[in-house]
Amino acid sequence: MSGVAAILLAAGRGTRFGEEFKLLAQVGGKALVRHVAEAAVHSSINPVIVVTGYSAEAVRAELQELPVQIVHNPFFADGLSTSLKAGFSALPLEARAALMLLGDMPLVSASLIDALVAGWHESGEPAALVPTLNGRRGNPVVISRDLQAAIESLSGDVGAGPFLRGRPDVVEWPTADNAVVQDIDTKEEFGKLRL
Template sequence: MNRTVESQGAVPEPTGVFPMEIDPQSKPVGANDMLDGTASVAIVLLAAGKASRMGEGGAHKLLAEFDGIPLVRRSALAALGADAATVVAVTGHRRAEIETALAGLDIHIAENPDYATGIASSLVTGFAALGVHEADGVLVMLADMPGVTHADLNALIAAFRRSSGDVIVRAVSNGKRGNPVILPRSLGPAVTRLVGDTGARHLIETSGLPVIDVDIGDAAHLDVDTPQDVIAAGGVLRG
């Protein structure tokens, strides 16, 4: 079931906790880079997982607050602040609370009833909600990464637009692969065939397409899977 929650005002710019760094071997990302390409990019925000490492009956990591904002909303604001055509948030586990945290934002909500089977079902749901032929690239973003900012996302999008379009763009830190990633339209059919806990990494490793790495610093690796992770990253546990 897809729903659109319309914006009720200006979208505040999310604050970042890490500076963005660009791979020195890559072309610097400047203001004009956003205008260089015409490739359209959509964002799929994955927010459906069970958060099992938070403990049985424990607080949900995506509802933890960073700078007073639930993490899932903070991630959605970063996505909305990027130069993307549309944003789809995939929900599942504790869907009602997650969608309440996203209320008032101009995003599409796609419910994944099969979220318990693994991340593949959320990717399939997100791509289906977009329509694989409607964007040249899809930026896949995990909702539990508090350090990722709209500037980081724009760096990835700019790299995709500078390319031929049929490439994968991946966030890295000091050469170590991380998230988010942009998958080109040509991988849409392969996404629909994913099952279980097989995610974008499998496609990156098996597609045979060129991979462009963009260094965004520590944000590429910082996700919060446990209560300790949330606290260490500066979050406050809530419901």
Template sequence: MIGILLAAGFSRRFGKTNKLLHLLPNGASIGATSAINLIDVLPVSIAVVQPDSQKLAKQLELAGLQVVTCMNEQGMAYSLAAATKYAAKLPESSGGFIIALADMPFIRPDSIEMVAKKLSQENHSIVLPTYQGSRGHPVGFAAKFRSELEKLQGDEGARSVIKSHQDEVHTFECEDPGILMDIDTQADLAGI
């Protein structure tokens, strides 16, 4: 199983700097914290970055992730497709993919582990955690969805795959509000 960290967004609402480089109270950046949470559970993990994100790429490499540059900056789906194509070359891809967002540093590793367990040990095809009834991240996909993930386009990420296979989606409730907490603006950091 392979972790995929999507870190190629534009951060337009956050301000002039890349939000993933913003330091959290723990002293690590938003992006590095998300990476560490993912790689703690999935030792083979890949991060996707923009071509001009060398500083972020370095942080993610130092966290232990393999870094892929997405040359198409037209949306999240292209980043996910680039990561999936790269991951397909690795033997661990036969176990499926856990897709996490780099602007969600508060997802606990045990939540990531639950998604991975339900995907592998319980043999579900698509796994989504929920918190108080709301769907969150990360999302797990069985390896059989690789070709669909590789063909994604636009800014919807993997939503189209989930919509096309609703009958194969397994949701489970977890006690982690972090699965819903993304950082898009400076205001999202208030109170941390």
């Protein structure tokens, strides 16, 4: 085991996308969230924990035959922080870190996931490892279990980004992979997506 688990955040409504539920929008014959889940499953990471919330049964059905662990977040409407907490609380004891995957980043590949995990180990297992593209921070981020207390203190619709900024124990990991900054928030962005 790599010592790193995956937490795939798939609980939000994605209201900027419009009426259709963003994570189930089809591209290349698969839902956005399935592309991300398959990348995680085909990587060296184990387990893959999927945090559901809005339209949980539909997300579960989309992923049903994949070897993932589903964790439902009943408080998803209170914001992203609740899904981070739900994911971290489901980590197995042997997991020293979690790779945080966003359900709307279908260009993330298994090879990128493996490279991030290797980068975290090679960097001395820092508090977090954040991929960057041309100096811009992106996702997925590897977050050490040592930060679980900080995650538990979060509230509302905030992720880990704010408390990772300015920390000396966060490593930036430069990459040329555009996937780290390509999330899908709107129909326009979805329309430009090329897998």
